[in-house]
Amino acid sequence: MLLDHLAVAGETLEEAAAHVEQALGVALQPGGKHAKFGTHNRLLGLRDGLYLEAIAIDPQAETPARTRWFDLDRFEGPPRLSNWICRVPDIDASLTLFPDGVGKPIDLDRGALRWRMAVPPNGRLPYDNLFPALIQWQGDLYPAQMLQESGCRLRRLVVTHPDALELANILGALEHVVFDTGPAALRAEFDTPHGPRVLE
Numbered sequence: 001m002l003l004d005h006l007a008v009a010g011e012t013l014e015e016a017a018a019h020v021e022q023a024l025g026v027a028l029q030p031g032g033k034h035a036k037f038g039t040h041n042r043l044l045g046l047r048d049g050l051y052l053e054a055i056a057i058d059p060q061a062e063t064p065a066r067t068r069w070f071d072l073d074r075f076e077g078p079p080r081l082s083n084w085i086c087r088v089p090d091i092d093a094s095l096t097l098f099p100d101g102v103g104k105p106i107d108l109d110r111g112a113l114r115w116r117m118a119v120p121p122n123g124r125l126p127y128d129n130l131f132p133a134l135i136q137w138q139g140d141l142y143p144a145q146m147l148q149e150s151g152c153r154l155r156r157l158v159v160t161h162p163d164a165l166e167l168a169n170i171l172g173a174l175e176h177v178v179f180d181t182g183p184a185a186l187r188a189e190f191d192t193p194h195g196p197r198v199l200e
Contacts, residue, residue: 001094003176004087004135005051005143006157006188007070008199010079016054017042019079025194026150028054032110038064039072045147046154046190050176054079067123069133074123081186081199083125084132084157086174091116091136098170101126102134114138128184130161132171151193158187 010016017028024044031041031053038061044052057072067073070083088094091105095118102125103118118134125131160182161167168179188199 001134001171001174002087003050003132003154003157003174004085005053006081006154006186006199007083007085007133008052008054008079009070009072009075009082010054010056011076013040013042013054013056013058016056016079020044020052020054020199023199024150024152024190024192024197026152026192029147033058033061034108034110035061036064036106036108037066037068037072038062039068043143043147044152045144045150046152047149048153048176049142049144050154051144051147067121069117069119069123071124071129081188083129084159084177084186085117085135086132088134088136091118091134094134098134099126099131102131105136112141113143114141127161127163127167130159130184130186131167153191155189155191155196158189160185160187 008016008020028042028044031043033040040058041053041055103120105116116136157177160180161184164179164181190197
């Protein structure tokens with residue numbers, strides 16, 4: 001299992017994207033729409049094969065037949081770093097190792113991209129939505145390969161939770177990720193063209 005990307009949610013995509021751009025001092029690139037969940041995004045390429053997405057409900061999309069991913073149906077307040085997503089080689093096998101509530105795989109696509117992602121029935125992941133969402137890319141094409149270099153590199157993602165030790169034991173060691181005990185929160189630390197920056 002590897003860290004794949006980070007998600008910053010907002011009540012609108014404009015708010016989510018502005019939050020990232022103000023925090024890191026770089027512009028996001030166009031993304032696309034996710035018809036199955038009625039959402040849309042903008043993207044930022046990071047070093048080490050990672051990327052970041054700003055995501056929100058698409059007001060022009062039809063209301064989906066199921067709960068939206070990333071708990072977006074209940075999202076409110078200022079934009080924030082809301083989720084982290086890990087890539088696995090076999091999502092069905094990985095789901096047998098993790099707690100109930102991580103979700104069931106759903107086949108998804110956007111343009112030339114194809115992937116499977118585990119989405120909980122209620123949209124909310126375990127551990128106060130701080131368990132990583134699981135993704136399995138289909139084929140050899142990844143978003144990070146399609147994005148321009150932003151000059152930003154993730155130094156570390158700090159996952160803070162009252163049960164951080166339990167969460168760390170379940171997930172094992174992950175590059176770029178550290179766990180800390182405290183109120184549930186995510187904090188990403190970056191090297192950017194403007195020096196060290198933090199995104200929360």
